[in-house]
Amino acid sequence: MVFPRHCIECNRWLVSHEVWQLGCSLCEQQWPDLRGEVGEKLMKERCDLDRMWTGFRLRDNVTLEHQIRALKYHGDRQLGLLWGRWVANVSKVPKPSMAPIGLVPVPLHWRRRWNRGFNQADWIAKGAAMEWNVPVYWRALFRPDHSRSHTGFSRKKRSDSSASAYQLGASPPPQGTKIILVDDVMTTGATLRACTSVLEAADCEVLGALTLALA
Numbered sequence: 001m002v003f004p005r006h007c008i009e010c011n012r013w014l015v016s017h018e019v020w021q022l023g024c025s026l027c028e029q030q031w032p033d034l035r036g037e038v039g040e041k042l043m044k045e046r047c048d049l050d051r052m053w054t055g056f057r058l059r060d061n062v063t064l065e066h067q068i069r070a071l072k073y074h075g076d077r078q079l080g081l082l083w084g085r086w087v088a089n090v091s092k093v094p095k096p097s098m099a100p101i102g103l104v105p106v107p108l109h110w111r112r113r114w115n116r117g118f119n120q121a122d123w124i125a126k127g128a129a130m131e132w133n134v135p136v137y138w139r140a141l142f143r144p145d146h147s148r149s150h151t152g153f154s155r156k157k158r159s160d161s162s163a164s165a166y167q168l169g170a171s172p173p174p175q176g177t178k179i180i181l182v183d184d185v186m187t188t189g190a191t192l193r194a195c196t197s198v199l200e201a202a203d204c205e206v207l208g209a210l211t212l213a214l215a
């Protein structure tokens, strides 16, 4: 069992029926838990995909903000895995009888990834994949380095190139796979929309998205 034995908020020991939780029942009740239909509805307002999953709303919750920080900037991979499982554990994924499902983490720019040593979306995807028993396509998308090529370009060209922040990566999922994009935080939905259009241009079908939190 990889789940932590203490509540992340009050540090109380978790009891046996709380084994799939990150916080104790009392603390989780206070969280803006968005797993299920409410979260899906809020996500669809920002990016209209068939199926959406999210964990919680980031605003006004210090504990959860700290969790995201620990995950993003302190390299806590295990935390990504746990939270990925937490989001996926409650919600369902469509039955694979229709078509295979595959998870695609939103990539980080390589330089940022190099500095951090990991991509938090990879670890959230890993956690969700454990719960749903589906594969993760780690290099389906790629984030090219636009900053270098900007030198000497006109403003017009620069804005054109930043429009395509993502590209199809070295190993996209096989044809027919229904893709679920995975990211840490959904803000405007622009990232998910950009990734969707890159994948759809390559004849991949994007079924939906899973994020840990909603900003």
Ligand SMILES: [Zn+2]
Residues within 6 Å of the ligand: 007, 008, 009, 010, 011, 012, 023, 024, 025, 026, 027, 028
């Ligand atoms: Zn607690």
